[in-house]
Amino acid sequence: MAFYFKTHWRPFLACLAIISFVAVIIGLTDALAWSLVLYFLGISSFLFLLLFVYDYYTKRHLYRFLSGETLTMLPGDSSPISQQIQSQFEILRKKEEKQFTLMTKRREQQITFMNLWVHQMKTPLSVLEMMAQNHQLSPTAVLTETQRLKNGLNIALNEARLSTGFQADFLLKQLSLKEVVTSAINTQKSTFIQRNIYPVLTISDDLIVISDEKWLAFMIEQVLTNSLKYSHSGEKIEITSSETNETVVLSITDYGLGIPPSDLPRIKRAFFTGENGRKFGEATGMGLYLVNQVAEGLAIDFQIQSTPSLGTKVTFTFQKIKK
Known part of the structure; x- marks a missing residue:
């Protein structure tokens, strides 16, 4: 009641002032006797008082909540404004609960991923340590293990970037698809040599796509990493492209386990x-998940087709931007 009076005493006094002004004017014009004028003033003031009491009663739970007397808004108020505030309050509460649930899930996912990632990174370190102890540090073997470390660090870094907001970390521009793919292949060069697997690149020099260079390279590198991991020695990985009036399609095909x-x-x-x-015991289960998240953020259609023992085909479909 105190909070309601604090917020409504000015309107109440303004109503009394208006009624009093009208009553004085009527009295001065001798339209009514002063006794009737005072009667009119008293009845009007009483009716306005009843109006404010009724207004408080219909919104009493709202004002108790606003004044801090209670921490919940009860559905007893029948006024439209109370019902609307109650509805908006519920919407915001559910939104906050959903956001909190997503943040909790994301935090748990990060902890799980870091535990898996640390475990996976022990393998190349152990291999390097063993080769050093046995004096078998050949350049190719070292490059292969350091590449595994780089791949793991790249996944961890990009997972952290995605968790903090992907939209703030990309820049769309025209890219030469062949240059981006060639760069991604070069990052895996030592692994290609070590596994005796050869990339076959068939992409037109003038093929242009609209995307983010860093994230597009990450997606291609991750797919190549998987293709190399599950392909047999002596096989090839084909990277081709096709084009229609509406789309550009990049295909990465291996002939491995499927x-x-x-x-x-x-x-x-x-x-x-x-x-x-x-x-194989070398998978964190986050590579293709991150690729899919990035593809969704960049509006790239990401599809995988595979047949056991025959291989896997991954396609990225880019929409052309018309002039």
Whole structure:
């Protein structure tokens, strides 16, 4: 009641002033006797008082909440403004709960990923240590293990960037698709040599796409990493492109182990390693998940087709921007 009076005493006094002014004018014009004028003034003031009491009663829970007497808004208020505030309050509360749930899930995902990532990074370090102890530090082997470390660090860095807001960390511009793919292949050069696998690049020199160079290179590198990991020695990885009036399609095809049909619908999920990942024991289950997140952010259609023992084909479809 105190908070309501604090916020409504000015309107109440303004109403009394207006009524009094009208009553005085009527009295001075001798239209009514002063006794009737005072009667009119008293009845009008009483009716306005009842109006304010009724207004408080219909909004009493709202004003109790606003004054801090209670921490919840009860649905007893029947006024439209109270109902609207109650509705908006519920919407904001549910939104905050959803945001909190997403943040909690994201934090748990980061902790799980870091635990897996640290475990995975121990392998190349152990290999390097063992080669050093046995005096077997060949340049190719060292480059292969350091490349594994770089791939792991790259995934960890980009996972952190995605968690802090992908939209603030990309720049769209015209890119030569062949140059981006060539750069991605060069980052995996030592692994290609070590695994005796050869890239076959068939992309037109003048093929242009609109995308972010850094994130596009990350997606291609991650797909190449998987193709190299699950391909047999002596095979090839084909990188080709095609073009229509509306789209540009980049295809990366390997002829390795392939993906079991039961795993295919789930390979874009976080931490899903699948049958091949469990066999090789080197998968964090975050690579394709991050690729899918980046592809969605850049409006690139990311699809995977695979047949066990025959290989896997990954396609990125870019929409052309018309002049």
